[in-house]
Structure formats: structure tokens, C-alpha cells
């Protein structure tokens with residue numbers, strides 16, 4: 581069974597096996613981050629609207645949650661900023677009714693948290709991971725390349741307000757881009773902002789797969805360690821794989837293509853996602869390549885596959 585608005589379960593670096601809910605057409609966001617793994621933002625907007633049909637998303641969630649295997653998390657993330665969908669709160673409520681007890685997560689850049697309605701909708705999640713890549717205007721402009729209508733101070737204040745009322749777990753994520761937001765000055769500014777937000781955990785993220793801009797690199801081990809010390813942060817590692825005993829995946833090619841449409845994948849990623857060996861995953865991609873369904877590109881972290889006809893600029897997650 582294929583899905584248009586769901587992808588995975590994919591091995592997430594932070595949440596284990598997570599079923600993704602994608603509320604945006606690629607690539608719709610309030611920002612155009614240099615490191616974004618979904619490609620360049622082609623629709624830079626702050627407008628909340630029904631970007632994809634609410635009823636169709638809910639129907640897919642309800643259908644998928646009746647099928648095994650059950651995911652560990654339902655994660656709202658994908659081809660842009662999920663809070664841009666004006667019915668995010670309604671979709672979350674329907675998902676909770678369909679699977680009481682399933683944990684729900686939101687990955688957000690926090691840019692719309694100055695809106696009380698957005699904060700109210702976000703309160704329904706068990707876990708919210710919010711990006712705080714910069715606390716200085718220059719670093720914000722360079723790293724996140726925001727919509728001109730976004731105001732960093734209001735955004736950060738909105739996240740603080742959210743923390744005050746949110747009873748779930750709040751993670752703050754700092755994506756380190758060497759040369760852009762890793763100076764001591766900026767790191768101390770971010771630390772100050774984080775001290776006001778009071779997240780349950782601060783995490784440092786770094787490039788794991790090709791970013792939007794090819795000049796973005798991973799920081800050195802020394803820079804990472806120093807940043808982790810200043811921010812009191814945990815450094816995010818690689819994703820773990822599919823649980824043992826999760827059973828075979830019914831449509832491995834379909835699952836891999838849906839995930840690659842959101843973020844480019846290596847054979848190792850696919851192996852972890854499907855619970856198969858690296859050699860089997862390479863064989864799967866060789867078959868997709870031979871049929872012209874994917875293209876391959878080299879990067880320092882290995883060979884990444886994308887659905888054919890989608891360049892890095894086309895976007896995806």
C-alpha cells in the first residue's frame with residue numbers, strides 16, 4: 581500500500597523508527613537553511629494554510645496505523661515546516677484518536693511560535709524538537725536564510741512562551757555550520773537564548789547527508805567538543821536500525837523511494853530502515869538504478885540515492 585503523505589518508518593537519528601507525516605508540498609518553508617537535507621526552499625512563506633488536503637492526510641494516517649508493524653513514533657516533519665499547515669492541530673488530534681498511546685513528535689524550526697495558535701497546537705505533542713541555530717541576526721541570516729518577515733527576537737520569545745506552557749519534552753537543536761554559527765561569540769549568544777528557553781535537552785546536529793549548499797561541511801571534533809561544552813549539549817550520532825523481530829517490509833522499494841523523496845539515502849540508511857544487510861540494500865539500489873527509478877551522487881559520507889528526476893534543488897523531506 582503506498583502513501584502520499586506518510587513515509588517510513590525511517591530510522592531517525594534521535595527517535596528510533598519513526599513514521600513521518602509530511603504536511604507540505606516540497607519544498608515549502610519559512611526558511612531556506614544552507615544545511616537543509618530536503619533541498620532548496622522553492623516556496624519561502626509564512627502563510628499558514630491547508631498546504632495538502634487535511635482529510636487525505638488523516639485518512640492515510642488512520643489506514644496506516646491499522647497495519648503492522650506499529651511505528652515507535654509518529655513524527656510531523658518532511659518537505660518543509662510542519663506548523664505552516666493550518667490544520668496541524670486537527671491532524672494531530674485525529675492521529676491520537678486513531679492510535680492512543682502512540683508517541684507523537686514534531687520537528688520544527690520554531691519560526692511561527694510567536695503565534696499563540698501555533699503554540700496551542702504544538703502543546704498536543706509528546707515531544708517537540710525546535711531548532712535554535714542562531715541567536716544573532718547575522719548568523720540567523722547566513723545559516724537559516726529566513727523569510728524577510730521573520731523576526732528572530734520574536735521567534736525566540738515565542739519559543740520561551742511555548743516552554744512555559746508545554747508539559748511534554750522539549751529538545752533544542754543547534755545545527756553547527758562551520759564558519760557560520762560556530763564562533764565562541766555566537767555560541768555564547770545561543771547559550772544565553774537557551775538559558776531563557778530552558779529545553780529538557782540541547783542537541784548538536786551536524787551534516788549527515790548532502791545539504792542544500794555543497795560548501796557546508798562537518799565541524800572538526802575539536803569544534804564539536806568545544807560547542808558541546810559551551811552549550812551543555814549532546815552530540816547527535818547516527819541512526820539506529822529497524823528493531824529485530826519487526827518482520828519483513830512488504831514493499832521495500834516503495835518504502836525506500838518514499839523516504840528518498842524526502843531525504844537522499846545511502847545503502848546503509850536503507851539497510852537500517854529495512855533491517856537487511858548492506859549488500860542486500862546495495863542490490864536493491866542497483867535494481868532501482870537499472871530501471872532508471874533512482875540516480876546516485878557521491879558525497880564525503882558516501883553514495884546517496886534520490887528518486888530519478890529530482891535534483892538536490894528539487895527538495896524532498
Ligand code: SF4
Nearest residue numbers: 609611613616660689
Ligand atoms: S532545515 Fe528545516 S527549517 Fe531549514 S529549510 Fe529545511 S525544512 Fe526548512
